[in-house]
Amino acid sequence: MKNTKAKESREKENLIKRYCRHLKMGYSMYSFPEEESSQVEEYAKELDEKNMNDSFTKLIQRSKREGMQLWEKMCIEGLRGEKVKLNGSVWIFVMRSRFGINEKMQKVRNKDEVIKVNLDFENIDKEKND
DSSP: OHHHHHHHHHHHHHHHHHHHHHHHTTOOGGGOSSSOHHHHHHHHHHHHHHHTSOHHHHHHHHHHHHHHHHHHHHHHHHHHTSSSOOOHHHHHHHHHHHHOOOSSOOOOOOTTOOOOOOOOHHHHHHHHHO
């Protein structure tokens, strides 16, 4: 029984390491083909609890940052025209879509919110004549 649990732990560790390689290469957590990212991250927490540390969780977080750094580097080099030429719109698209970075956080309206609009056409006509 111990041998089976040890094998299962090794398989989870190897899965986590493959997931981290995937992230470091700039791929998103959503495109990891072997397992849902949430499940891999759950395995990391489970192994960290078992080992009484947070090494797997930290490894995943670091890998995410390295993947983001790779994208930033590619975009910056592209903006500078060092490799493939890139425009600012592409940079904004990548940062927003891949990493949720937005220069302004927009207020989400309540779908039941009533917005009152005053359409006083009589005064508009008077202003035109003045």
